Amino acid sequence: MATQERSSATQARILDAARALFLERNFADVTMEQVAATAQATKGAVYHHFASKEELYLAMLHADLEDKRELFQRAVDMPGNCRERLRRLTSDYFHLPRGHREIISLVRRDVNVFEGDARTSLIRAYQSALPEQVEKILCDGVEAKQIEAADPRLLSWSFVALVEVSLSPHAGRVFPGGEAKLDHILNLFFDGASTAVVPN
Amino acid sequence: MATQERSSATQARILDAARALFLERNFADVTMEQVAATAQATKGAVYHHFASKEELYLAMLHADLEDKRELFQRAVDMPGNCRERLRRLTSDYFHLPRGHREIISLVRRDVNVFEGDARTSLIRAYQSALPEQVEKILCDGVEAKQIEAADPRLLSWSFVALVEVSLSPHAGRVFPGGEAKLDHILNLFFDGASTAVVPN
DNA sequence: GCAAATACCGACCAGTCGGTATGTTTCCCC
């Protein structure tokens, strides 16, 4: 039993190292030796647990995306109107530790290095982890006439994009507290930047 | 004189090839031989014009960003209110040929592979080509009370992000004509997604 | 028309890195 614990511990260390490294460098610029070193293991150990660099990367991403999907699911299943649920989802997201928060933009960053099944399944995992959950909330909002009828998928991507903008250091400086940042995003998304009360 | 023409012609071909290749693959996944082949030249020719792979990449990006800066400048200098000028800027952008349109997201994609001066000057070029121009328009809007007082830089990034979302194939399907897409972005940014006429 | 310069070619080098083959240690099970 001790050997199995030890094994899954190293596996977790390798995944952690991979997450940290792939977050700050490109897929191509991270070497398997760096991963091994950061995980306090050797290349042999890494290749014992993951068949290839690509598999390691994808395993890390899929694990992380699945975590997020479950987290956001809770906001989707929450009672309340569209805006409240979106606020909850975004708040949950902001309260993630830094290393886990930015993995999502990473999918967009180097999804292009893969092709075929790996690529499609990665995109699918990302879609179902984030945009589709937002989309569900938005669809309810459109149905309840809280939101203007528009393509929900496009709206959800737009919302995600606005959240991503708020990850920048500059946004952190403008809104030191998390609450104000949250309000800003929701206000911008729901009510727009204009002061005009009646849209043209 | 003919030799100089010939020279700058190959240089242009190399830059074109670089743009096309770097657009669909990572920096690391593009080889100098591929660039040479696509440009119908040899590696020797490429290295004759550009000292290194990094220099080629940066030269290509800077040239392209400078073009865009000049293009967007025209919208900034235009008379009219904030919304009209933003519309013009975005419209100009949409009317660019496809290969030139998406270069901008490319900066965000692999700015991380560089460090030091190269990195900072690239970010600066990007900033002054796009977000800062949007920012100027927004600042005027805030001053004229057409836009709610908020951090203009953050607002400009948000706007750029919304435009980027509309580059997706799905957005192209939802809005086959350019005009409708333009309206959608502007409506979303200025008036938000909500149906509520009076913001909370 | 010739010599120097410029543009260009392509074989080659050196370093890197993903992946493998082969030990070696540790633990589990009978």
Added chain:
DNA sequence: GGGGAAACATACCGACTGGTCGGTATTTGC
């Protein structure tokens, strides 16, 4: 308590690629 398998460690391979360098062809200035 021993044999076997799983978890590592280490040495190494081979392919790839950025960059170099000696050489060639074409201009251009004189």
